[in-house]
Amino acid sequence: MFTLFHHPFCPHSRFVRLALGEIGVDLQLIEERGWERREAFLALNPAGATPVLVAEGPSVIPGAAIIAEYLDETLGDALAERRLLPSSVGERVEVRRLMAWFNEKFFKEASNPLVTERIYKRFMSEDEGGGPPSADVIRAAKANVRYHLAYIGWLARTRNYLAGDRITYADLAAAAHLSAIDYLGDVPWAEDDAAKAWYARVKSRPSFRPLLSEWLAGVPASRTYVDLDF
Template sequence: MFTLLHHPFCPQSRFIRLILGEHGLDVRPVEERVWERREAFLRLNPAGTTPVLIAEGIPAVPGAAIIADYLDETYGERVGERRLLPTSMPERIEVRRLMAWFNEKFFEEVSSPLVTERIYKRFMAEEIGGGPPETDVIRAARTNVRYHLAYIGWLARTRNYLAGDRLTYADLAAAAHLSAIDYLGDVPWAEDEAAKAWYARIKSRPSFRPLLSEWLAGVPASRTYVDLDF
């Protein structure tokens, strides 16, 4: 049994939850509000970011990329052709490139500002950045999501999945970030049918069900969030 220190709307945490779900691994999710900077949490991950994976007999595993590598090295061979990080070097490079695109670039330009402004700041004290959302930040992120969605659409039109012929970490990373902002209604799905069709396939997987069942009090989910035929 794993323990995952996470926030329900942290996109990287959602990415790891999807991986664990695809592997069929049991996990106990524990919500961590990173802005509180708990001393016990900072001892596990001095960077002060989620996710952090805890398992008996190993040090705490911090950060989405490190956790993804750990899970592949530990469980990847067991699932054979369903391995989420391919074995050939060219394929591994492409999967890792796209993982970084979403967990770093998309996060910085889109999902982090939207989740921070529209969700996290509701729970943060004013002296540490809480308060009303900054409309300029939200507007910029909503503009940025359009070119990211177009890139996803191009990948989906030219490949079976984002990184190639089968499901990989790349698909789960992209879907995790999109799911967090789709909850808020900030994905312009009408602008790219290929991206929308790809996301519908990923969203329909059993590993996605726990994410779609989570709701935030006072912030209703968008119409498209739980609809598998959106």
């Protein structure tokens, strides 16, 4: 049994939830609002950021990239063809490169500013950084989504999945970040059919179902969010 401290709209948390869903492990979820900086949570992760995975032992594993490596090191061999980090060195490098692209670059330029401005700020006090969303930040982030979507489309046209012939952490990272902002209607799917088709395949996987079933009170999901044939 794993326990995951997460926020439902934290893209990194969504990535880890998708990975755990693909692996097929029992999971207990605890919602955490990192900006509140709870002492008990800071004891688990002094950085105060989600996600944090607590495994039997207990072992505390903070951060999406570290959790992904931990899961591969402890469970990867038993997964055989379902392993989310391939066995060959070259393929592992490519998966890690794309994981970093989405968990770092896409997060910084698109998913984090959109989720922060349009969701997190609703629940933050003024001292925590809350307040009305910044139209300038949202405008810049939405523009950045377009070139990231074009890159995903290029990858999808040249490979079966983003990093090769089968699904890996790379696909889950990209899909996790896209899903958080697709909820808000901020992904221009009409601009790239290849990216849209790839995302539809990933979104149709059983690991995605728990994410699609979660809605935020007062913020309805976009039309495309739950539609598997959008």
